[in-house]
Amino acid sequence: MEEVPAALPAWLEEGPRAHLDNVARNLQFVADLGYGDVALAVRTPQGSLDVLADARPMTAVAAVATSRTGKTLTSHEEPEAYRALHTGEAVAGDRRRTTRGMQYVTSAHPIGVPAFAVVVRDLTQQVVDAPGTMERQFMALAEDLLEVLGAGPLIDVGTGAPFWTTRRAGDGVMRVDETGRVAYASPNAVNILRLAGVEGALTGTVAVDMPGGAQAVGPVLESAGALQCEVAVAGRVLLYRTVALKTGAAVLVEDITDARRRDAELKVKEATIREVHHRVKNNLQTISSLLRIQSRRSDSPETQRSLAEAVERVGSMAVVHEMLSTSTDETVDFGAAARTVVDMVRQGLSGRSADVAVDVEGTLGSVPASVATSLALVTAELVHNAIEHGIGERGAGRVVVKMRRLPDELQLSVRDDGTGLPEGFDPAMSAQLGLAIVRTIVKDDLRGTLDFRSGRGTTVSISVPLES
Numbered sequence: 001m002e003e004v005p006a007a008l009p010a011w012l013e014e015g016p017r018a019h020l021d022n023v024a025r026n027l028q029f030v031a032d033l034g035y036g037d038v039a040l041a042v043r044t045p046q047g048s049l050d051v052l053a054d055a056r057p058m059t060a061v062a063a064v065a066t067s068r069t070g071k072t073l074t075s076h077e078e079p080e081a082y083r084a085l086h087t088g089e090a091v092a093g094d095r096r097r098t099t100r101g102m103q104y105v106t107s108a109h110p111i112g113v114p115a116f117a118v119v120v121r122d123l124t125q126q127v128v129d130a131p132g133t134m135e136r137q138f139m140a141l142a143e144d145l146l147e148v149l150g151a152g153p154l155i156d157v158g159t160g161a162p163f164w165t166t167r168r169a170g171d172g173v174m175r176v177d178e179t180g181r182v183a184y185a186s187p188n189a190v191n192i193l194r195l196a197g198v199e200g201a202l203t204g205t206v207a208v209d210m211p212g213g214a215q216a217v218g219p220v221l222e223s224a225g226a227l228q229c230e231v232a233v234a235g236r237v238l239l240y241r242t243v244a245l246k247t248g249a250a251v252l253v254e255d256i257t258d259a260r261r262r263d264a265e266l267k268v269k270e271a272t273i274r275e276v277h278h279r280v281k282n283n284l285q286t287i288s289s290l291l292r293i294q295s296r297r298s299d300s301p302e303t304q305r306s307l308a309e310a311v312e313r314v315g316s317m318a319v320v321h322e323m324l325s326t327s328t329d330e331t332v333d334f335g336a337a338a339r340t341v342v343d344m345v346r347q348g349l350s351g352r353s354a355d356v357a358v359d360v361e362g363t364l365g366s367v368p369a370s371v372a373t374s375l376a377l378v379t380a381e382l383v384h385n386a387i388e389h390g391i392g393e394r395g396a397g398r399v400v401v402k403m404r405r406l407p408d409e410l411q412l413s414v415r416d417d418g419t420g421l422p423e424g425f426d427p428a429m430s431a432q433l434g435l436a437i438v439r440t441i442v443k444d445d446l447r448g449t450l451d452f453r454s455g456r457g458t459t460v461s462i463s464v465p466l467e468s
Helices: 014-025 027-034 079-087 125-129 133-151 187-195 218-223 257-297 301-324 334-348 369-394 433-445
Strands: 037-043 049-055 097-099 102-111 117-124 172-176 182-185 226-233 236-244 249-255 331-333 355-362 366-368 396-405 409-416 449-455 457-465
Touching (some): 014 049, 014 117, 049 079, 079 117, 102 125, 102 133, 117 125, 133 172, 133 236, 182 187, 257 301, 334 369, 366 369, 369 396, 369 457, 433 449
Parallel strands (some): 355 396
Antiparallel strands (some): 037 117, 102 117, 409 457, 449 457
């Protein structure tokens, strides 16, 4: 893959720096199109050439095994590079060099007018000695592309922004000549455009008459520069990338019909899932309303309290489903969910928690929906218990919910400054329904651990392993 320089030379002005950045981003395109290694080297104030970025081809055996980024090219080792820098003209090397038992030849192309950098291109001898028709066409396009990049950065004719691209598996490659006709089309290009409705030979066809050609190729032939354009034609979706050469243009075409169909199916699926979460949330809210109605009709304080706790449990799950109904994936920002759940619990206990401060600290980041639903229910139970039993009759105090995400686990704790646990308290033997729910969810559902500590108040800590 291409290696774009992390920091461009500070001694260059803004224009040359932008030019270098654009060449670096297009190096992989040149390497794959031309079957050879390429390295971008800039002239230093001392006159040497330092490599800023390089790329090795995915379409052929690389002549250079490792990256040269950061290295200095010497005039003894790379005379072609220094000759191109000083003359401002491309230099085709004819000396055969050997590396790892393979022979290769080197050429160099100046960047900038006057030249302030060069692209060094290395081709293995097996590519040079016996290329087929397609290889010769592709390598010629790579040479022409380097000539264009040498004069200035590629600019998108639609947006005016810098343009870069790479070759992709299955791309079709075409050359359009100075008359605007297709002078060469690779087998992939022929197959792609035949599916899009082209009949007969593609070679000789007026480029703007190809399926999508008027939108994707025409603007580049008229004004130079480059363009990426997606067009729908004859039931197919084609992605064109067109780059103007000194004469004519290089055109890449990719059939992305299946990819766009999958994207559309995925959007429908995501919308369906969000609608399901929305309906689940509505159903849970309906259940909460029914429980509240039942509570108001009951004369038993104990029954009213139990129903109120059930409302909290249902509400905590509804919070997560409400967030999922607006999410683009099956994850939830649990920090936001926890704060909503805590506020809901405080409002439910408004009579006894008016002077209780509940703080939420830290975050767990994005959490899978199943984990978030369980943790929301646990958080609601623990905060409720901290207010009702930890602080209790005092009526005033502080509860802190603390969250922390580690590489392999989620940590959540609820601490109150109440009276602490009673003497001999055993969480495993407690008859409280809320604690029974917490134990079951943490141990059986989340496969986590639960710890109770008593000192100045009570702290309940939960650790949940993260799936790798």
